[in-house]
Amino acid sequence: MWSCLATRHAHLALGNALARRYPSDISPLTGLPAAEAANVEALTTLVDVGDDMALVGHHQPILPDNWETLYTSRVTQMLCSSRSPLPEGDADVVTLGHADVDEMLALVALTKPGPFRRRTIELGHYIGIRERGRLLAMAGERAWIGEHREVSAICTHPEAQGRGYARALIGRVVNRMLRAGETPYLHVESANARAIRVYLALGFVRRAEFPLLHAKRIR
Numbered sequence: 001m002w003s004c005l006a007t008r009h010a011h012l013a014l015g016n017a018l019a020r021r022y023p024s025d026i027s028p029l030t031g032l033p034a035a036e037a038a039n040v041e042a043l044t045t046l047v048d049v050g051d052d053m054a055l056v057g058h059h060q061p062i063l064p065d066n067w068e069t070l071y072t073s074r075v076t077q078m079l080c081s082s083r084s085p086l087p088e089g090d091a092d093v094v095t096l097g098h099a100d101v102d103e104m105l106a107l108v109a110l111t112k113p114g115p116f117r118r119r120t121i122e123l124g125h126y127i128g129i130r131e132r133g134r135l136l137a138m139a140g141e142r143a144w145i146g147e148h149r150e151v152s153a154i155c156t157h158p159e160a161q162g163r164g165y166a167r168a169l170i171g172r173v174v175n176r177m178l179r180a181g182e183t184p185y186l187h188v189e190s191a192n193a194r195a196i197r198v199y200l201a202l203g204f205v206r207r208a209e210f211p212l213l214h215a216k217r218i219r
Contacts, residue, residue, distance in 0.1 A: 001029050001030065001057065001143060003146075004144055005020035005022070005030075005031045006031070007145065007146070009123070009143070009144060012122070017033070018032075018039050018041075018042035018043075019046060021047070024048075024051050025117050025119045027120055028117075028214070029053075030047075030053045031057070032055065032059045035059040039061060040061045040063065044067075049217050049218065051217060053214075053215060053216075053217075055213045056075055056187065056210050056212050057210050058211070066217060066219045067215045067217055067218065068217075070214045070215055071212070072214070073189055074209055074211060076187070076188050076208075077209070077210065078185060078186050078204040078205060079183065079204065079207045080202075080203055080204050082203045085175045085178060086167075086175055086202055088168055088171040089164055089168035091164070091168040093127050093128070093129055093168065093169065094130060095127055096126040096138060098121060103134075103135040104126070104135065106135075107136075113154055116153050121140070123142050123144075124140050124141025124149075125140060125141055126140030126141070127139060127140065127169055129168070129169065131160070134157075136156065137156040137157065137165035137166060139151065139154045139155075139172075139173050140153050147181060147183055148184075148185055149185070150186060151177075151186040154166055154195075170199075171202075185207070190209055
């Protein structure tokens with residue numbers, strides 16, 4: 001995330017050469033170039049008391065006691081190295097915009113694909129599938145590093161799982177990136193074996209594994 005916040009998304013980033021983050025209403029995601037005391041101090045100035053932040057990467061700091069750890073995990077980074085288009089299926093896919101954010105937030109709260117806030121939609125192009133007007137699945141773009149673009153917010157309502165909606169949406173998001181000359185990648189919790197199997201079947205390969213830290217500043 002440091003690479004993204006220091007380059008492609010620098011216009012959105014808060015912070016400086018020691019720590020950067022998105023505004024909290026875009027994402028809690030944060031980037032550090034190192035995990036020294038100066039970096040932690042700089043990070044603390046970017047997070048209000050009561051606000052949270054998330055770090056994915058090898059630079060995991062030891063936080064002082066004015067922070068509360070909310071969650072830790074391991075995430076697998078997967079890369080789509082093939083340039084062959086993915087199947088898109090015949091689902092009726094729509095573009096999602098600011099008018100859809102309330103429904104997107106509700107779907108994320110139900111399915112928990114990862115952090116998604118009211119302004120996350122500003123990070124890229126988002127698409128979804130509706131049935132009788134109700135949003136049942138979505139996917140989109142998040143981080144952007146050089147010519148590598150992240151596929152993100154992949155989620156399907158529990159009542160609509162097994163219909164191939166995730167595959168259809170991933171296919172469209174990936175193919176859009178391929179047409180732009182970008183290399184798609186994504187992150188998934190390492191314990192989510194079901195999702196990893198889907199991504200492997202779509203041509204993604206494991207690239208690396210990183211620790212994840214989600215913490216809140218308490219004072």
